[in-house]
Every structure is written in C-alpha cells, then in structure tokens.
Amino acid sequence: MRVLVATVKTKTGLHARPAALLVNCVSKFTSTITIKKGEQEGNLKSLLDLLSLGVEQGDQITITVDGKDEDEVIAALNRCATENELW
Amino acid sequence: MYKGVPASPGIALGPALVLPKKQFQLEKKIIQDVTAEKDRFHQALTAAKTRIEGLIALAQEQEQTETAKIFEAHRMVLEDPELITGVEQQIDQEKVNAEFALETTVNFYINLLSQANSAYMRERVADLKDVANQVLQFLAGGGPQIPEIKEDCIIVAAELTPSDTALLPLDKVQGFITEVGGPTSHTAIIARSLELPAVVGVKKITASVQSGDHLIIDGEQGAVFVNPDSDTIAVYRQKQEVLHRQKKELASLKTLAAQTKSGKTIKLLANVGEPWELPKALEYGADGIGLFRTEYLFLNRDTLPTEEEQFQAYKEVLVQMEGKPVVIRTLDIGGDKNLPSLNLETEMNPFLGLRGIRLCLKNKTVFTTQLRALYRASVHGQLKIMFPMISSLEEYRAAVKCAEEVRAQLIEEGHPVSGHVPIGIMVEVPSTAIMTDLFAKEVDFVSIGTNDLTQYTLAVDRMNEQISHLYTPFHPAVLRLIKMVIAQARDGGIEVSMCGEMAGDPRFTSLLIGLGLESFSMSPSALLAVKKQVRAAKSTTAKALAQKVLALPTAEEIRAALENAEERSDSACES
Structure with missing residues (x-):
C-alpha cells in the first residue's frame, strides 16, 4: 500500500478540469485508489465521488493506493499533478 | 393567454409540436433474476x-x-x-x-x-x-426518441436538455416553450444563440396544448397564445413584420462606427447582469462593458460566494471581452433583496437604508473578499472598479482605502496584480451629483445611474405603483443634474459615462450628446438602436436641442420635444 499526502495548489480546487484529469489519470489502473479529505473518503476513479468531496485550494488530501500497480499509480499521479500544478 | 418568463426575444406564429414527456414508471419492483x-x-x-x-x-x-x-x-x-x-x-x-x-x-x-x-x-x-x-x-426500450420535424413548428416541452436539443432538427423550429427553466436555462441559451423566441416557465403548457394547435409566442413579453382569433393573429403578424424590418435595418449597423455626422466618436458600452449576456454584447459591437453587475453571484443561494468563485467569474468576463474595458461594480444590494447569508434586517425604507457601498463598508469581509477577487482577476484584461451608492467623499475614501489595502496585501502574498486599475463611482445620489467637481479631483471616472438618480431626486419610490406616474427621467430637475454632472466631470478632466436606462433610450441620445456625453452604457439589445441615433446626430443640432430642452419647465413638454426630435432624426436617417 502506498500513501500520498498533498496540499491542493490549483486555484479551482479539484473540480472541473482538474477533477476530470485526475480521474482519467488513474482509471486505467487496477489498484484500489481512495482519496480522503478530513473525515470524508471517496473512490478516486469516480468523478462523482471526487466532486462530492468538494476539494478546494489549500485543502489537505490523502490518497491511498493498494494493488499490484500501486507504484505506477503513484508515479502517474505525481506526473499529472506536476504537469497541471495540482499540488 | 399563458404567461411565462421571457427567455429570448422575437415573435413566432405556427403550429405546436409537443414533445412527449419523459415519464417513467419508476415503481420499485422486486426481481428474481x-x-x-x-x-x-x-x-x-x-x-x-x-x-x-x-x-x-x-x-x-x-x-x-x-x-x-x-x-x-x-x-x-x-x-x-x-x-x-x-x-x-x-x-x-x-x-x-x-x-x-x-x-x-x-x-x-x-x-x-x-x-x-x-x-x-x-x-x-x-x-x-x-x-x-x-x-x-x-x-424502457428504444432510448430517447427523436421527433420528426417535417414543417415549421414551435416546440412545446416540459423541459429541454442539451441532449434533447443536440439531435433536434432545428432548421424548421420557429420558437420554444417550456414548463420549467429561467432566463439562464439551457433552452433560453440555445434559443438566444439561434435568435429564436422562447418563453420558459409556462406552467402546465404541455397539458393545455396539442401538436398542431396554432400558437403565437411573444418572447419579449413572455406571452403564449393558443389557437388565437384572427384579430390577434393579424396584430402579431404585423408586429413580427415590423421586428423583421427593424432587425434587418439594425443588423446593417453592426459593423459601422458609432460616429456622429460631425465626426465625433461616441463610446457605446454594454450593461451586463449575467455572464451569458456577454456574447450578445460583443456581437452587437459593444466597445466594452460599462456596467458589470455582480449581484447574480450573491442572490438565490444560502452561502456567500468564495473569493475563488468570484475570481473565476471576473476572470472569465475579462478574458471574454478580449482586452476591451470592463467596469465591474462592487456588490449593490440592500434590505429589499433577500440575502440569507448576510442576515439582512428588514428596513422601513430599504432604498434609503443599508445598501450598496454602505453595506460593504459595514460588512468588510464581504467587501474585501470581492476586492481580492477583482484585483486577482485584474491581470486578465482591462478592469475598472466602480462603487455604487456613494453619497459622500468620506465613503469614497473609506472604500478606496479598503481597495488599496487589499491590493497591497495581494502583492505581498505574491499574487500578480495589474499595474493600474482605475476606480470610479456611480453618480446616483443627488448629493454626489451636486459635488461632482469635488469628486473629480479624487476619482478616475464617474458613471451616471439615471434610475436611482431619478428616484432620489424626485423622492419617488420606483417600485411603488401608486406613484409610478411621478417617476419620470424627463423631469427638468433630473436633466439639470445630469447636465451639471457631465459638465463638472469634463471640467475636472475625468471620464464620464451613463449606465442607467436613459443611456439606452434612443429618445435621449441626441440630447445627451448635446450635453457633452461621450460614453453610453446600456443593455446589449439597445446598442444598435442607439447607434442609429448617434449616426444621425450633429453637434450643432444636438447642442441646440439640449439648450431648448433644458429651458422647458415640465416633464411632459420635455418628453414631447424629445419624441419629436427623434422622429425628425428617424426621417433624416432614411432619406
């Protein structure tokens, strides 16, 4: 299991385009990927879950990845975040 | 006649095509397999x-x-x-x-x-x-049904969604009527972009109309007639024809300059209350936005809009206007509006109460949040900030101090902020109008808000139906104040514009040019009609008209003189 903790930097928070980017980035992997904000938790492969979390700029999020391709997921997430200045 | 929300102007006559309701039998069933x-x-x-x-x-x-x-x-x-x-x-x-x-x-x-x-x-x-x-x-089987449209028709539906309209063969559609929706609903936006009339929010219309019924739709008034008599049909056929002719005539003005016969260029700007009106402003050739109202961000919701949400909204406006000037007015709201998030008290006299800049100076967080969003957006276009309801220099100075503090704070935080954001005021309270010369020493621009200036000058509540006959912008006192504001602003070397209804009323165009006004801001749909007046105006006749009108003693005489003058310029334009 791999865990990624980050503070969201992107101005719009994780709605709109950034949310779609993240979901598209992880949906092809087999690992279970959850995103947590405070007490709330959701499936990062689900746009509806991610939008429901309502992640804003400055929020701290914890992404947990569990599965065979977890290392690749973390790498892909980091790449996506850097390219789009998400966190 | 059925009434609804006017969502897109125009008139259409034709047979109804009622789209079937998407009703499903959503009963809970227990299944075996x-x-x-x-x-x-x-x-x-x-x-x-x-x-x-x-x-x-x-x-x-x-x-x-x-x-x-x-x-x-x-x-x-x-x-x-x-x-x-x-x-x-x-x-x-x-x-x-x-x-x-x-x-x-x-x-x-x-x-x-x-x-x-x-x-x-x-x-x-x-x-x-x-x-x-x-x-x-x-x-349910089969999926969404696409109706066949063989002849011209007016679409009647409970609701139209993007996926409904995407597959509608729209070339034969003459107008839209829906049961749900407001002026920003999908139907309204589609109808406006196609320049077809639409009335939305017409309750129970699908139950009252059958496909093939003859309909008249008046998108200006929000009226729908079902199987009207021949007199009504004749009246609306004529109205439709007049509209067609006007539209054609005005469309020919779109690309022409707003220049008087004497060669003076007049700035024609748009008043915008919701972002969806922006494309229309651009299409009708607005030189910029003279009044962008921000109230829509605050109304009909339980919480205040965040800095981020406001920033996105202002940025989008500036980007869409492609570098043309955009005057954004800070929140102009008071006790007559229901704003649950601010917990406003009901006042005896809301128009003389805590509203506009007064409310913002009392609720500093609301004000600074909006100012932060504005300054952050300022790098995305040509932003000007305008304060409403200013009635004294102290108020203006207090508001400017807030703005300067916010600006300095943002720079300290490392946000990019535009080098120069002009700050101006609405002139809508008589005390400010009278002191325009003093304001001119401190503000970058003024914009005359004729609606409130009229009600405050005449002590006539413009919402009170019992005294509505007393509310008239033709009143000599109102025109004298306007003359004074324009003259003092020009003497003080600051920009003066007008953003009240008078600016968009073609009957006043020549008079205002005669008084020295060079910048008019109005609802986008008025732009071409005013441009027509501008192009017909001559400095000498406009000045003579101003002199004559300002000497008249009653509103009625002034109205008659301006309406006559307008007829003259109309005929001059056609010849």
Missing part, C-alpha cells in the same frame, strides 16, 4: 454511451467545443465506477429493478452535489439528471 437485471442495466449503459459518443462526434464536427465538453462530462458519468457498483449492489442486495436502483443511486449524488455552492457543481447536477434520464429511456 439478479444477473439478468444487471445485464439489462449494462446494455442500457452501453447504448447510452454509444449515443453520447455520437453526440460528441457530431459536436466536434460542427466545431461546437462547449457542447462537446458537456457530452464528454456525460460520458464520464456513464463510466463512473461508483455509480455502476452502486446500482449493481442495490440490484444484488435488495433485488430491486435497475430503474429503481439507478434512481436512488443518482439521487444520492444529486443530494451531495446540490450542497456545493459553486455554479459548476450545480451544472453537474443537471448533467447527472440528463444522463440518468437517457439511461432510463434505454431501460
């Missing part, structure tokens, strides 16, 4: 996805990128693993039918997303409903 039910659900999902992919391709082919984006969001919803497993689990565990499982799962997310206070999230709720409806229609 769980696997078969899940298969049925997946087949409907696949069918809906194929349809949406077709819509995406169609939109891309027609280069409608915005529409394509809407459908791409729809596809993501259809592929959402939580939505799919949510439905599957309910079928598995509770042995319910796919329709019921989908409905409850979708409602769960609708509830969550409706709580968000961003416009973006509320749009996603509409997407989610649209997508769910399509899947339900495939579950």
Whole structure:
C-alpha cells in the first residue's frame, strides 16, 4: 500500500478540469485508489465521488493506493499533478 | 393567454409540436433474476454511451467545443465506477429493478452535489439528471426518441436538455416553450444563440396544448397564445413584420462606427447582469462593458460566494471581452433583496437604508473578499472598479482605502496584480451629483445611474405603483443634474459615462450628446438602436436641442420635444 499526502495548489480546487484529469489519470489502473479529505473518503476513479468531496485550494488530501500497480499509480499521479500544478 | 418568463426575444406564429414527456414508471419492483437485471442495466449503459459518443462526434464536427465538453462530462458519468457498483449492489442486495436502483443511486449524488455552492457543481447536477434520464429511456426500450420535424413548428416541452436539443432538427423550429427553466436555462441559451423566441416557465403548457394547435409566442413579453382569433393573429403578424424590418435595418449597423455626422466618436458600452449576456454584447459591437453587475453571484443561494468563485467569474468576463474595458461594480444590494447569508434586517425604507457601498463598508469581509477577487482577476484584461451608492467623499475614501489595502496585501502574498486599475463611482445620489467637481479631483471616472438618480431626486419610490406616474427621467430637475454632472466631470478632466436606462433610450441620445456625453452604457439589445441615433446626430443640432430642452419647465413638454426630435432624426436617417 502506498500513501500520498498533498496540499491542493490549483486555484479551482479539484473540480472541473482538474477533477476530470485526475480521474482519467488513474482509471486505467487496477489498484484500489481512495482519496480522503478530513473525515470524508471517496473512490478516486469516480468523478462523482471526487466532486462530492468538494476539494478546494489549500485543502489537505490523502490518497491511498493498494494493488499490484500501486507504484505506477503513484508515479502517474505525481506526473499529472506536476504537469497541471495540482499540488 | 399563458404567461411565462421571457427567455429570448422575437415573435413566432405556427403550429405546436409537443414533445412527449419523459415519464417513467419508476415503481420499485422486486426481481428474481439478479444477473439478468444487471445485464439489462449494462446494455442500457452501453447504448447510452454509444449515443453520447455520437453526440460528441457530431459536436466536434460542427466545431461546437462547449457542447462537446458537456457530452464528454456525460460520458464520464456513464463510466463512473461508483455509480455502476452502486446500482449493481442495490440490484444484488435488495433485488430491486435497475430503474429503481439507478434512481436512488443518482439521487444520492444529486443530494451531495446540490450542497456545493459553486455554479459548476450545480451544472453537474443537471448533467447527472440528463444522463440518468437517457439511461432510463434505454431501460424502457428504444432510448430517447427523436421527433420528426417535417414543417415549421414551435416546440412545446416540459423541459429541454442539451441532449434533447443536440439531435433536434432545428432548421424548421420557429420558437420554444417550456414548463420549467429561467432566463439562464439551457433552452433560453440555445434559443438566444439561434435568435429564436422562447418563453420558459409556462406552467402546465404541455397539458393545455396539442401538436398542431396554432400558437403565437411573444418572447419579449413572455406571452403564449393558443389557437388565437384572427384579430390577434393579424396584430402579431404585423408586429413580427415590423421586428423583421427593424432587425434587418439594425443588423446593417453592426459593423459601422458609432460616429456622429460631425465626426465625433461616441463610446457605446454594454450593461451586463449575467455572464451569458456577454456574447450578445460583443456581437452587437459593444466597445466594452460599462456596467458589470455582480449581484447574480450573491442572490438565490444560502452561502456567500468564495473569493475563488468570484475570481473565476471576473476572470472569465475579462478574458471574454478580449482586452476591451470592463467596469465591474462592487456588490449593490440592500434590505429589499433577500440575502440569507448576510442576515439582512428588514428596513422601513430599504432604498434609503443599508445598501450598496454602505453595506460593504459595514460588512468588510464581504467587501474585501470581492476586492481580492477583482484585483486577482485584474491581470486578465482591462478592469475598472466602480462603487455604487456613494453619497459622500468620506465613503469614497473609506472604500478606496479598503481597495488599496487589499491590493497591497495581494502583492505581498505574491499574487500578480495589474499595474493600474482605475476606480470610479456611480453618480446616483443627488448629493454626489451636486459635488461632482469635488469628486473629480479624487476619482478616475464617474458613471451616471439615471434610475436611482431619478428616484432620489424626485423622492419617488420606483417600485411603488401608486406613484409610478411621478417617476419620470424627463423631469427638468433630473436633466439639470445630469447636465451639471457631465459638465463638472469634463471640467475636472475625468471620464464620464451613463449606465442607467436613459443611456439606452434612443429618445435621449441626441440630447445627451448635446450635453457633452461621450460614453453610453446600456443593455446589449439597445446598442444598435442607439447607434442609429448617434449616426444621425450633429453637434450643432444636438447642442441646440439640449439648450431648448433644458429651458422647458415640465416633464411632459420635455418628453414631447424629445419624441419629436427623434422622429425628425428617424426621417433624416432614411432619406
């Protein structure tokens, strides 16, 4: 299991385009990927879950990845975040 | 006659085409074969996805990128693993039918997303409903039906969603009538972009009209006539013809300069209350936005808009205007508006109460949040900030101090801020109008708000029907004040504009030019009619008209003189 903790930097928070980017980035992997904000938790492969979390700029999020391709997921997430200045 | 919300102007006459209601028998059924039910659900999902992919391709082919984006969001919803497993689990565990499982799962997310206070999230709720409806229609068999349109018709429907209108053969559609929706609904936006009349929010219209019934739709008044008599038809045929002629004549003005016969260029700007009006302003050739109202961001919601939400909104306006000047007015709200998030007290006299800048100076957080968003957006275009309801220099100075503090703070935080953001005021309180010369030493620009200036000068509440006959911008006192404001602003070397209704009323154009006004801001739909007056105006005749009118003692005489003058310039224009 791999865990990624980050503070969201992107101005719009994780709605709109950034949310779609993240979901598209992880949906092809087999690992279970959850995103947590405070007490709330959701499936990062689900746009509806991610939008429901309502992640804003400055929020701290914890992404947990569990599965065979977890290392690749973390790498892909980091790449996506850097390219789009998400966190 | 049926009344609704006028959503797109114009008049159309023609037979009705009533689109069938999307009603599903959403009863909860207990099923035996769980696997078969899940298969049925997946087949409907696949069918809906194929349809949406077709819509995406169609939109891309027609280069409608915005529409394509809407459908791409729809596809993501259809592929959402939580939505799919949510439905599957309910079928598995509770042995319910796919329709019921989908409905409850979708409602769960609708509830969550409706709580968000961003416009973006509320749009996603509409997407989610649209997508769910399509899947339900495939579950019912066959999927969404596309009506055949063989002849000209007026569409009547309970509601029209993006996926409905995308496949409608629109070339024969003459207008739209829907039961739900407001001026920003999808139907309204589509109708305006097609320049077809639309009336929305007409209750129970689908039950009262049958396909083939003869309809008249008046998109200006929000009126719908069903099987009208021959007199009404004749009246509306004539109105329609007049509109056609005017539209053609005005359209020829779009690309022409707003220049008087004497060669003076007049700035014609647009008043905008909601972002959807921006494309219209640009289309009608506005030189910029003379008044961007920000109230829409605050009304009809329980919480205040965040700095981020406001920043996005202001940025979008500035970007859309492509470097043309945009005057954004800070929040102008008071006790007559229901704003739950501010907990405003009901006042005896709201128009003389805590409103406009007074409210902002009392609720500093609201004010500084808006100013932060404005300054952050300032790097994306040519922003000017305008304060409403200023009645003394002390107020103006206090507001400017806030603005300067916010600006300095942002720079300290490392935000990029535009080097020069002009700050101006609305001149709508007589005390300020009288002191324009003193204000001119401190403000960058003034804009005359004639609606409030008229009501405050004449002590006539413009909402009170009993005294509405006393409310008239033709009153000599109002015109004298306006003359004074324009003259003193010009003497003081500052820009003076007008953004009240008078600016968009062609009867006043020549007079105002005669008084020295060079910048007019009005609702986009008035731009061309005023441009026509500008092009017919001559400095000498305009000055003579101003002199003559300002000497008249009553509003009635002034009205008569201006209406005569307008007729003269009309005939001059045609000859």
